[in-house]
Amino acid sequence: MARVVFNNVRKEFVDEKKGTFTAVENSEFVIEDKEFVVFVGPSGCGKTTSLRMIAGLERQTSGDIIIGDRIVNDLHPKDRDIAMVFQDYALYPHMTIRENLSFGLKNLKKSKAEIEQQVKQASSILGLDELLERKPRELSGGQRQRVAVGRAIVRNPQVFLFDEPLSNLDAKLRIQMRVELAELHKRLGATIVYVTHDQVEAMTLGERIVVMSNGIIQQIAPPTELYNKPNNMFVAGFIGSPAMNFMDATIENGKAFVEGAQIALPQAVADGLKSYEGKKIIVGIRPEHLYGEEFAHTVSKEHTMDVTVQVIENLGADNLLYFKVGSRMVTARVHPETIARLGERKRLVIDISKLHFFDPETTQRIALS
Amino acid sequence: MQLATAKPKPTPPAYRRFLRDYGWAYLFILAPVLLFLVFTLYPVISAFIMSFQKYNIMKSKWIGFDNYTYMFQDDIFWKSIKNTVIFTLATVPINIIITFILAFFIFQMKSRWQTFFKATLYLPSVASGVTISLVWLAMFDPTSSGLLNTFLGWFGIDPVIWLGQSKTALFSLILMSYLGSHGSGIILYLAAMGGIPKSLYEAADIDHASGWTQFTKITWPLLKPTTLYLLVTGVITSFQVFISVYMMTQGGPNFATTTIAYLIYESAFVFYDFGLASAQSFVLAAFIIIVSVVQFKFFSSDVEY
Amino acid sequence: MQQKSKVVLVGVATFVLLIWALITIIPLYWMIIGSFQDSAASASFNPRFIPDSWSIAPYERFFNKTNAFRWLFNSLFVSGVLTVTNVFLASLAGYAFAKLKFPGNKSVFWILLSTMMIPSQVTLIPLYVLIINIFSLGDTYTAIILPSLVTVGNIFLMKQYMSSLPTSLIHAARIDACSEFGIFYKIILPIAKPGLAVLAIFTFVAQWNEFFWPLLVTRSSSMRTIQVGLASFKFAESTDYGAIMAGATVGALPMIILFFALQKYFLQGITVGAVKG
Numbered sequence: 001m002a003r004v005v006f007n008n009v010r011k012e013f014v015d016e017k018k019g020t021f022t023a024v025e026n027s028e029f030v031i032e033d034k035e036f037v038v039f040v041g042p043s044g045c046g047k048t049t050s051l052r053m054i055a056g057l058e059r060q061t062s063g064d065i066i067i068g069d070r071i072v073n074d075l076h077p078k079d080r081d082i083a084m085v086f087q088d089y090a091l092y093p094h095m096t097i098r099e100n101l102s103f104g105l106k107n108l109k110k111s112k113a114e115i116e117q118q119v120k121q122a123s124s125i126l127g128l129d130e131l132l133e134r135k136p137r138e139l140s141g142g143q144r145q146r147v148a149v150g151r152a153i154v155r156n157p158q159v160f161l162f163d164e165p166l167s168n169l170d171a172k173l174r175i176q177m178r179v180e181l182a183e184l185h186k187r188l189g190a191t192i193v194y195v196t197h198d199q200v201e202a203m204t205l206g207e208r209i210v211v212m213s214n215g216i217i218q219q220i221a222p223p224t225e226l227y228n229k230p231n232n233m234f235v236a237g238f239i240g241s242p243a244m245n246f247m248d249a250t251i252e253n254g255k256a257f258v259e260g261a262q263i264a265l266p267q268a269v270a271d272g273l274k275s276y277e278g279k280k281i282i283v284g285i286r287p288e289h290l291y292g293e294e295f296a297h298t299v300s301k302e303h304t305m306d307v308t309v310q311v312i313e314n315l316g317a318d319n320l321l322y323f324k325v326g327s328r329m330v331t332a333r334v335h336p337e338t339i340a341r342l343g344e345r346k347r348l349v350i351d352i353s354k355l356h357f358f359d360p361e362t363t364q365r366i367a368l369s
Numbered sequence: 370m371q372l373a374t375a376k377p378k379p380t381p382p383a384y385r386r387f388l389r390d391y392g393w394a395y396l397f398i399l400a401p402v403l404l405f406l407v408f409t410l411y412p413v414i415s416a417f418i419m420s421f422q423k424y425n426i427m428k429s430k431w432i433g434f435d436n437y438t439y440m441f442q443d444d445i446f447w448k449s450i451k452n453t454v455i456f457t458l459a460t461v462p463i464n465i466i467i468t469f470i471l472a473f474f475i476f477q478m479k480s481r482w483q484t485f486f487k488a489t490l491y492l493p494s495v496a497s498g499v500t501i502s503l504v505w506l507a508m509f510d511p512t513s514s515g516l517l518n519t520f521l522g523w524f525g526i527d528p529v530i531w532l533g534q535s536k537t538a539l540f541s542l543i544l545m546s547y548l549g550s551h552g553s554g555i556i557l558y559l560a561a562m563g564g565i566p567k568s569l570y571e572a573a574d575i576d577h578a579s580g581w582t583q584f585t586k587i588t589w590p591l592l593k594p595t596t597l598y599l600l601v602t603g604v605i606t607s608f609q610v611f612i613s614v615y616m617m618t619q620g621g622p623n624f625a626t627t628t629i630a631y632l633i634y635e636s637a638f639v640f641y642d643f644g645l646a647s648a649q650s651f652v653l654a655a656f657i658i659i660v661s662v663v664q665f666k667f668f669s670s671d672v673e674y
Numbered sequence: 675m676q677q678k679s680k681v682v683l684v685g686v687a688t689f690v691l692l693i694w695a696l697i698t699i700i701p702l703y704w705m706i707i708g709s710f711q712d713s714a715a716s717a718s719f720n721p722r723f724i725p726d727s728w729s730i731a732p733y734e735r736f737f738n739k740t741n742a743f744r745w746l747f748n749s750l751f752v753s754g755v756l757t758v759t760n761v762f763l764a765s766l767a768g769y770a771f772a773k774l775k776f777p778g779n780k781s782v783f784w785i786l787l788s789t790m791m792i793p794s795q796v797t798l799i800p801l802y803v804l805i806i807n808i809f810s811l812g813d814t815y816t817a818i819i820l821p822s823l824v825t826v827g828n829i830f831l832m833k834q835y836m837s838s839l840p841t842s843l844i845h846a847a848r849i850d851a852c853s854e855f856g857i858f859y860k861i862i863l864p865i866a867k868p869g870l871a872v873l874a875i876f877t878f879v880a881q882w883n884e885f886f887w888p889l890l891v892t893r894s895s896s897m898r899t900i901q902v903g904l905a906s907f908k909f910a911e912s913t914d915y916g917a918i919m920a921g922a923t924v925g926a927l928p929m930i931i932l933f934f935a936l937q938k939y940f941l942q943g944i945t946v947g948a949v950k951g
């Protein structure tokens with residue numbers, strides 16, 4: 001039973017040049033036992049620092065960290081019942097794979113038989129049997145990655161910590177390993193905290209996702225909720241690819257006026273936006289929720305906007321149309337057979353049920369209870 | 370947010386945590402720090418005190434600035450400064466030029482020949498100052514059958530009393546420095562030359578820049594840190610030139626080769642005037658610290674462009 | 675056009691380099707060749723460049739008149755001990771300065787480093803008083819060894835080198851329940867081997883060639899190192915050039931052999947920790 005809890009945790013670094021620099025600010029969350037939680041955010045936002053604090057490799061400046069039912073603030077990494085997989089794998093280059101796997105157990109003074117048994121089990125789970133007597137440099141990137149995971153497994157920890165474990169693999173291998181990691185989680189039944197800057201990885205792996213930016217947690221939610229109800233413009237723009245479009249709009253008489261379109265809002269939405277009557281707001285719509293007129297079978301064709309197409313990208317499965325609304329570039333992801341020509345007008349259908357509204361001052365989502 | 374109900378674990382006392390977190394690190398640097406305190410810091414302070422004393426093992430006497438006034442009124446002290454400066458000015462720049470030319474030439478070679486020349490030119494650096502001095506002492510044999518005099522004889526030049534006369538003694542030491550090993554400097558230059566991206570020269574070729582322009586605009590500026598490094602280490606080493614003087618001329622004849630480092634040795638361990646020697650050593654230290662600090666300024670402005 | 679000037683350049687370069695290589699090698703060649711010709715009879719040292727007869731008489735005289743075997747042993751012993759202590763202590767401290775966090779890390783390092791500017795002449799006299807008069811260690815191995823157990827220069831080199839090793843290995847080992855000394859001993863030392871080898875070689879050569887400090891603190895012939903012994907032999911027998919060259923050869927040959935055996939380390943090692951760029 002191992003939850004991981006941050007109580008108001010904060011981490012400052014003192015840097016000679018930059019002075020005091022806050023890498024993680026007032027971080028609060030509860031990761032439940034056996035949960036797979038992914039931390040995601042742009043590079044430098046404090047993900048690794050958060051993970052290292054869980055591991056005990058960095059000490060938080062203030063706040064409490066709880067693993068299981070213990071406050072672990074003063075515990076050494078080895079006493080926290082965690083294991084970590086590093087971005088560069090951090091395999092000991094002078095040891096064989098077997099020695100790499102058993103190093104931690106030896107340090108814990110486990111019996112020879114137990115070490116042997118654990119190594120055997122881990123290596124068969126990960127298919128490392130053939131590689132045990134080799135040195136890390138004789139292994140391919142994918143194999144090293146497996147060994148790094150194996151080194152964590154043999155310890156049989158309550159919590160696994162992964163720091164961008166797939167970022168050094170090529171695209172194909174990354175997808176394969178992603179699937180394997182998901183399976184591994186089911187099989188091991190342990191708590192997993194996983195850090196990545198790749199939102200696709202986050203969406204596919206995480207049961208819940210923690211989105212961070214500039215050391216601050218922006219939202220903690222399951223993938224679908226993150227996608228459907230992003231807390232603020234940062235999360236909305238970060239999750240999903242291509243990113244969500246933002247358009248400046250004004251609300252008048254229950255209608256949102258955007259350049260090139262006037263969107264009549266359903267009553268419920270209009271009610272929710274009452275307090276913004278006559279004011280500016282930001283309307284968000286994902287590229288996949290804009291349709292070429294002729295392929296808008298699944299949505300009502302009631303709400304449309306006319307745009308001048310500036311760029312067309314053919315991705316095979318879809319086409320991306322780029323156009324301008326006001327000063328902002330907007331993307332639509334449409335059926336590949338949609339008829340659109342460069343520089344010509346095109347009518348797009350808006351899926352009105354998928355609109356998001358944000359306050360331009362606070363960038364927060366406007367709740368439409 | 371649901372706060373965890375965790376067993377409060379008593380935090381260990383602050384000093385225990387401090388020791389646990391940093392104890393090892395302090396242990397790792399303990400030996401060097403102790404050695405530093407006993408064998409560097411204490412001696413520097415002690416030398417400073419000595420320089421104001423008539424030093425005696427049993428009972429030293431305070432004499433204020435007497436050592437310094439004596440030193441500055443001493444002709445031999447000024448002569449040693451002059452000799453040291455002449456030696457430094459005559460050797461360091463020319464040695465750097467020699468080093469650079471040799472490195473530049475080696476750089477043009479195929480890699481097998483590069484290794485060969487690097488090794489050959491480096492080899493004499495592994496021989497000690499004593500060995501090198503002994504060999505050169507023999508080569509400077511003043512009779513007509515000495516090696517260097519034989520060489521001069523081929524050109525009809527009369528034998529030179531290399532080390533035995535004031536006129537040529539210091540020059541002989543300088544000559545020896547020119548013909549010594551430039552191996553480590555060559556290797557540093559070669560490493561730096563290898564680090565210059567080829568694309569810079571290719572771009573210059575496209576712009577039809579001449580070989581000379583490429584040299585002055587690309588090669589030389591990018592090698593500046595190495596040159597500066599060699600300049601500073603060269604100056605510091607030649608300020609302290611000692612073994613060749615000790616072995617070959619004992620500072621003579623008529624103080625023609627008395628360098629500041631040799632003078633300090635003589636004051637301290639020939640005349641056992643530790644106070645005076647300390648005062649003299651601080652003059653040398655001042656020279657070297659000034660050079661080092663100037664270097665540091667140069668370097669830091671160079672590295673953080 | 676470009677091609678032609680390149681050929682000329684390579685030609686000139688080869689010519690100059692061959693000449694200069696000759697000039698650089700001649701003293702050592704001459705020393706060795708001279709040490710195998712008996713010129714004791716003549717007043718001046720005048721060996722033939724291509725000897726017509728060989729003699730080991732200079733070596734016999736050198737070894738008969740001196741304690742040379744003892745000197746060689748002393749040099750070997752002192753350099754060996756100092757190599758071990760320098761490699762161990764410098765890598766340990768260099769590792770701490772490069773990779774461990776502790777209050778005072780930067781300032782202690784900078785204080786150590788800044789003392790490299792102080793020339794040895796300043797500290798030598800008080801050091802002499804300390805070792806000879808206060809500790810009464812004159813004429814012992816301890817006296818020769820003690821002040822050089824670890825040098826700041828070596829700590830600096832090791833700090834530079836250790837900084838380039840991946841920190842994640844240290845973190846991994848820490849999570850793997852390895853003690854802090856264990857991390858240094860079982861992880862860092864093995865992966866730092868190339869750097870340690872370079873440090874060991876340069877320390878050994880430097881200590882073998884060290885002259886002034888052993889000269890100051892040794893008195894009896896049996897405590898001299900080979901360098902100090904050679905100097906004393908030269909001042910005692912200033913006319914027997916043949917024997918002096920034999921001695922010089924004996925002193926230098928171990929380093930020359932070491933150089934040929936470990937050429938790669940010598941030639942690559944110089945750039946460790948020197949200027950970047």
Ligand SMILES: Nc1ncnc2c1ncn2[C@@H]1O[C@H](COP(=O)(O)OP(=O)(O)O)[C@@H](O)[C@H]1O
Nearest residue numbers: 013014015023042043044045046047048049050
């Ligand atoms: N040891 C350190 N000293 C100073 N600053 C650090 C240190 N480690 C991380 N930082 C800074 O903290 C911020 C967050 O870093 P990190 O957690 O590694 O980001 P990421 O989300 O990319 O993993 C970065 O701006 C980084 O520069």
Ligand SMILES: [Mg+2]
Nearest residue numbers: 047048049164
């Ligand atoms: Mg990171």
